[in-house]
Amino acid sequence: MWPGVLPGLPPVHSYACSAAVPQVPGEPAEAARLRARMADIVIVKGWAPSARVQAALRHVPRHRFVPEAPLETAYHDDLAVMTVRKSPQTALSSVSAAWLQADMIEQLRLEPGMTVLEVGSGGYNGELLAHVLGPRGRVVTVDVDPYVVHRTQRLCAEAGSGRVTAVLGDGGLGAPGHVPARGFEGVMITHNASDIAPAWREQLAEGARLVVPLEMGGFTRSLTLVRRGDVLRCEHWTYCGFVRDRGAAARTAPAVPLADGEVTVRWEDGEPGDTSGLEEALRGPRHELTTGLVVRGIFNFETLQVYAATTLPGFCRLAAPAGSTLVEQQDAAAMLSDGSLAYLTYRKVKDAPDPADRLTEFFIHAYGPAADALAERFADCVRTWDQKVRESGYPPMTVHPAGTPDEQLPVGDVLDKPSARLVFQWPGRVPDGTQDLLAAGGQRA
Known part of the structure; x- marks a missing residue:
């Protein structure tokens, strides 16, 4: 838009495109074969144990959401597809590997008819969520990049379910205009996060799950966090890596x-x-x-x-x-x-x-x-x-608001973030029985 014609509009962003991609009137037989192969591999490896996630992998046409990529690349089970680049070496937006998307969706433990927030848009992951949630479910997906939001809206309109709403905004603020009365019944972050935004917890329903790729010392793990009041309790870890956050909370490491x-x-x-x-x-x-x-x-x-x-x-x-x-x-x-x-x-x-x-x-x-x-x-x-x-795996871990006093934290090693305090109860570093207490929801007296 020319400046001044319509006041109050956000600035225009443009990106170089590799090619103009025409709409696909039908689905090539090769796409169906490759999608079935991808789904079989992800399922056999154990990343998609539930019937609804398996059906989503078999049904949603991944290639329609990555038209920039060849079919073989689009349906590779272990490849992320870069969709927006800052440079040949740096991606700004991508569609993650299918196995990782399946695992993170499984961790949300979704039921038909729920409403879910996705932070970081692209289209394909949102449509996987929509398929799992069924006809009465709803997905709100938020991204800070106008190009990514417009691209998601276009691709979902062409090949989607009609149940994914793409919103322009800073994902660190959640989706304040779209929160259900009792909160989102699942929140999924699809970029590396250096912190746990308070809005993600506040907009999450009690007992619901937040799945977030969190950086700890620069090492990223996808954490499944369950809301219990103001505390998030970790119940699952997955090794992973995503593109970095570009919102207001993005941090450049000194x-x-x-x-x-x-x-x-x-x-x-x-x-x-x-x-x-x-x-x-x-x-x-x-x-x-x-x-x-x-x-x-x-x-x-x-x-x-x-x-x-x-x-x-x-x-x-x-x-x-x-x-x-x-x-x-x-x-x-x-x-x-x-x-x-x-x-x-x-x-x-x-x-x-x-x-x-x-x-x-x-x-x-x-x-x-x-x-x-x-x-x-x-x-x-x-x-x-x-x-x-080494043999016991990841420890019990809780996430507390940043202002929580030390005496109100459980016993453990504390990693402070700008908006959160993470408490890790590593074996050998807490008194016997303390890990069981944390798992049961107790805190230090």
Whole structure:
């Protein structure tokens, strides 16, 4: 719109399009075959155990919501399809992998006729939700990008159910004009969130579920949170990754480049640490300490990442370009204290033709005057995780409003966000029986 013709309109956004995509008058037989194959794979892998989610995967034409992609790409079970790009390397909007969409929808435990909020639009996920909710159900999907909202409206009109309402707005505020009397009966966030927006809890019905890909120390996990008053209780974790939030709550992690940019330290949560003295420390000797943890084959240490991020004082992330002469890891969990830096790395100690026979040992590398102490502290974290956490999985966790006093929080490790306080009850770090108390809904006296 020309400025001044219609007052009060939002600014126009435009994006380069790869091609003009005509409407599809019918469905190619190949699309039906590929959709059935995709659904079969997702179901066999256990991501869609319920009949309604299975039917949604088999029914909703995914290719109609990603017309930019070839059919093979559209119906790949393990690929996200980029729909809006800031650059060839950076996506602003995407349609997530089918297995992840199925898992997150399953976690909502939806029933026919419910009303659900989706934050982050695209069309396909909203239509999956609508199919699960049935003819009397409703989906409200919110996105901050006018182009994405318009695209979603067009694609849902062409290939949708008529039960998805796409709204332009900051998803961090929820959908204030569309909240049912008792609240949404499910809220699903489809972008990486650095915080738990108060509106998501406030607009969620009591006992309903919020599924959100939350960043903790920069490591993203999809959390299933159940509302119990002002507290959200976590009942499920899934390893995942999404595009970043672009709303008002979006956070750029503070970062400090060191050694002429060869090493960068960043803080995904909390305030930046003191990096004075690190320039000189990184040019000095490196202290190496084995953790004693030797693992075989392809090893899953996703809980170790979150454990370190939520229990180590001074936790940060360290990045280095490929081929760095100072740091062996391009992206590593790290900690900073007393003018010193330590990070977690690993090295292959036994190679073998079969990956299952290879052995890998975890090490701590540290720099600075307190390198020895820092390395020992980090190594102890890894050993404790190996002995007490590794086999037990993710811990009980609750989310409390930001203003909650310490004495009203359960016993556990606290990770503070701008709008929320997360309490983790890792095995070995809380008194016996406390985890059972938290699971039952109790709090510290």
